[in-house]
Amino acid sequence: MSLSPQAFLRLDRVSRYQSAPHKFWQKPVPAVPIFHDLSLSLTRFARVGLVGASGCGKSTLLKTLLALEVPDEGAVYCDGIPVRPGSVRALRWYRRRVQYIPQDPAGSLAPNQRVADLLSEPLKHLCHEKPQPTRLREALEQVELSPALLDRKAGELSGGQAQRVALARALIVKPDYLLADEPVSGLDLPLREQIKTLLLQVTEENRMGLLMVSHDISMLAGLCDRMLVMENGRIIEDRPTMNVLNAPRQPHTRQLLHAVPVLTGLR
Ligand SMILES: Nc1ncnc2c1ncn2[C@@H]1O[C@H](COP(=O)(O)OP(=O)(O)O)[C@@H](O)[C@H]1O
Ligand SMILES: [Mg+2]
Numbered sequence: 001m002s003l004s005p006q007a008f009l010r011l012d013r014v015s016r017y018q019s020a021p022h023k024f025w026q027k028p029v030p031a032v033p034i035f036h037d038l039s040l041s042l043t044r045f046a047r048v049g050l051v052g053a054s055g056c057g058k059s060t061l062l063k064t065l066l067a068l069e070v071p072d073e074g075a076v077y078c079d080g081i082p083v084r085p086g087s088v089r090a091l092r093w094y095r096r097r098v099q100y101i102p103q104d105p106a107g108s109l110a111p112n113q114r115v116a117d118l119l120s121e122p123l124k125h126l127c128h129e130k131p132q133p134t135r136l137r138e139a140l141e142q143v144e145l146s147p148a149l150l151d152r153k154a155g156e157l158s159g160g161q162a163q164r165v166a167l168a169r170a171l172i173v174k175p176d177y178l179l180a181d182e183p184v185s186g187l188d189l190p191l192r193e194q195i196k197t198l199l200l201q202v203t204e205e206n207r208m209g210l211l212m213v214s215h216d217i218s219m220l221a222g223l224c225d226r227m228l229v230m231e232n233g234r235i236i237e238d239r240p241t242m243n244v245l246n247a248p249r250q251p252h253t254r255q256l257l258h259a260v261p262v263l264t265g266l267r
Contacts, residue, residue, distance in 0.1 A: 144198065164198070
């Protein structure tokens with residue numbers, strides 16, 4: 001699987017260990033693997049969902065893909081090019097191609113910064129572009145916000161608006177791929193539904209791939225063609241979403257699905 005020719009992002013036999021803290025006079029505790037010898041290929045335009053119980057390694061996987069965490073073994077590739085954690089400058093090409101929506105995206109915006117400045121920042125730093133007002137307005141329009149918000153401070157936005165600004169900020173550099181870590185976990189149901197529709201729209205319009213971690217399996221079902229299930233650092237299912245939902249092969253997948261009564265309507 002890891003040698004798939006169309007792979008855009010690839011984890012190649014990556015291991016990441018968690019070393020337990022110990023005092024220098026104590027015997028070091030053997031490192032516990034968060035994941036071990038993990039390989040994963042993500043094709044260019046696909047939308048992929050990642051589910052798993054809390055603590056199973058989903059965020060660490062995303063951070064490794066983003067070169068925010070250094071793998072202890074193995075390598076990450078983007079379009080065949082090795083991606084190594086390094087300086088902001090050395091990773092600029094990668095940040096332009098692969099953007100990130102963190103957990104609590106709204107909270108990641110500095111409350112005192114104006115929306116215009118928040119949107120200008122990635123353009124200046126990653127694209128060396130002088131942000132044109134039209135470009136900033138378009139960025140807001142793409143996430144269905146009024147350009148009038150450009151002069152507002154992030155702290156003055158509603159939760160839904162802030163969420164959309166965080167998305168606009170990831171999209172403004174026109175990335176090829178978006179990695180999202182539970183981007184809707186803090187939102188109520190109608191707002192989640194709106195963000196889902198928006199993500200569907202922007203990934204289609206921009207021909208962009210998406211890897212999204214979420215506990216909201218029904219949201220992933222409406223968004224992702226492929227579903228990964230992770231348990232204790234291993235990917236235990238990797239199949240088309242509807243197959244995983246209709247015929248889960250692993251007991252752990254069944255457990256995760258049982259926690260989502262809403263899904264019965266989908267089957
Ligand atoms: N920076 C870190 N240092 C050491 N251990 C970590 C670190 N980040 C996460 N872990 C551990 O790695 C495991 C996986 O965590 P995480 O990737 O956050 O899981 P998830 O996102 O699926 O909830 C957990 O046991 C967590 O305690
Ligand atoms: Mg997490």
